[in-house]
Amino acid sequence: MKNRNLAMLAVPVGVVGIILLLVVPIPAAMLDVLIIVNIMLGLVTLLTTMFVKKPLDFSVFPSLLLVATLFRLGLNVASTRLVLGDGYAGQVIEAFGHVAVGGSMVIGAVIFLILVVIQFVVVTKGAERVAEVGARFTLDAMPGKQMAIDADLNAGLITDAQAKDRRAEVSAEADFYGAMDGASKFVKGDAIAGLIIIIINIIGGIAIGMLQRGMEIGEALDTYALLTIGDGLVTQIPALLMAVSTGMIVTRSNAESDIGTTASAQLTQSRNALLITGAAAILMALIPGMPIIPFIIVGFGLIFISQRIKTTEAAKKAETEAATAAEQVAPKTDTSEDLIEQMRVHALEIQLAPDLVDIVSGASDDLLARVRGLRRKIAMDLGVVVPPVRTRDSIDLPSSTYVIRIAGVEAGRGIAPAGKVLALGDALDGLPGTVTVEPVFGLAGKWVPSEMRYSAEMTGATVIDRVSVLVTHLSSIITSNAARLLTREDVRILTDGVRQVNPSAVDDLIPGMLSLAEVQRVLQGLLIEQIPINDLPRIYEALSLRAKVSTDPEGLIEAARHALGPALTAQYLDGTVLRVIMIEPLLEQSMLEGMRPSEAGTQILMDPAKIEAVLASVRSSVATVEASGLSAVLVCAPALRPAIRRLVSTQSDGLPVLSYQEVTASNVTIETVGVVRGAETISA
Structure with missing residues (x-):
């Protein structure tokens, strides 16, 4: 608890100290310590940006950048006070002014200007642009990401807690890139301030030396200009480190490892590239006037690394071939139990084309893990324990195709191309990909390359990965066939x-x-x-x-x-209002008189023309309600409900049919939005 309190007070106390640094003189020895702390802070920050796996792991960076910039400016003020007042600002500044640049004001000025150009023109300008573009892209993609999270939650792919965490991460990512867009201006302003401060210090030093201390202009330059150059260098170096850190953090993408591990793995992924580069280095050593030994060392080093990669690849290939051969030569049992297992018809089965087998893995988009989450969600929603889903490959399926079977019978089919995501929207013409129709809701979409994900999100499209497409399709089929299962x-x-x-x-x-x-x-x-x-x-x-x-x-x-009346009604409520489509009383009475029992349940015996007129009236009422952007249920007498439901289900699939008892079982407000009429009423 004590350490936690110290950590909580460290930054506020440090900021107060920086403010005091602007107005309270400090001795040269303390200034040396603070300068060293400033340099080490910049180095630690730079190294931290290299070891984080994603930018949000260092979300405090924008605030830290502001504090570090204020700290450097405070050191500039403190060192300026000592340089101009005492002609001495500690050993660190003196070392940079005399040792690091050889005691030459010209060399020091050139080095300082080079550092300013590197920071201001190269690093800061690029980091500022990347932060600006990253902030805009992140904010534009935020609605699509939120919709994707909602889609995964509705499909049962993630839990409520996981959805909450992912929404918080999306919001935090947008906040971070927005903060970085503004924080990059601190680095730009710091570079400009450093250049202005050193010019002011040189002019002020010359004026103090000549006017107050009676020095010649050369002596004043040697005394004050060198100290000013040293002061500029000791503050510009950590400023450059923070600028590089800014560029590093905004150019980092989410990865499974730090930048060093990722860079080494990706730079050495091509053995031929290393081999050709090594050979080119050896050839350049033969050019007259070129230093032979450095080129030879570098060239043979690259060739040696390429050969090591070749050996590693050969070992991995041999292991894979050995494992495959072991599977092929393994004795295949042919017992009665094995035959019975192979003959068994599985309740649920997913067949995958050979090029889709990669989604059944241990990765973040593992199909099996998503199916387990789906089974849990359906159990909570419907109260049905979904049987285990068998997954296997089938060479008979076309490329990128999957098939969902129930009791051995195909219940649904779709595609999930490798390396692509499904974009759903109206403005997809400018994106490359294959036009398709989403299998569950029938929405027009396009399978676009995974690299175009953010481009698709910027057009306002909802982007869904291929595993989510398959699992959503599976969820729809399980829900509609729950009775069979x-x-x-x-x-x-x-x-x-x-x-x-x-x-x-x-x-x-x-x-x-x-x-x-x-x-x-x-x-x-x-x-x-x-x-x-x-x-x-x-x-x-x-x-x-x-x-x-x-x-x-x-x-x-x-x-x-x-x-279950209240629970049935609750799922169709809009607040406390239930919108209903009624049946005209005379028509309802006529239906009650025409009810007859049958093996399939009660049926309504009416003239075919009259039944067609009733169905046409139902379709018209439903279309009118849907045109208003609303939804409604059809209500009727309890005795009629089963027969009415069987009658309208063939015409208006998905229209709920409730009885008066079910509707009145809960305290809701009934709003009539349509009336179903018979042929006589319509003609009248």
């Missing part, structure tokens, strides 16, 4: 879980009133309409009451729906 064994496991927390709900129902197969049929009926079954105790209690009257599956499903 719910096996009787799953129902038994879920029932055992309910028995542990609410044994009476299970004991009253199973097996006395309903069998496990009948309960499975009810739960499947709920899942067909995307109704979560995670509130099993309430569902079982409702089934117990209904089963005393009838075990008709349709009636059992409606009883369970009525028990």
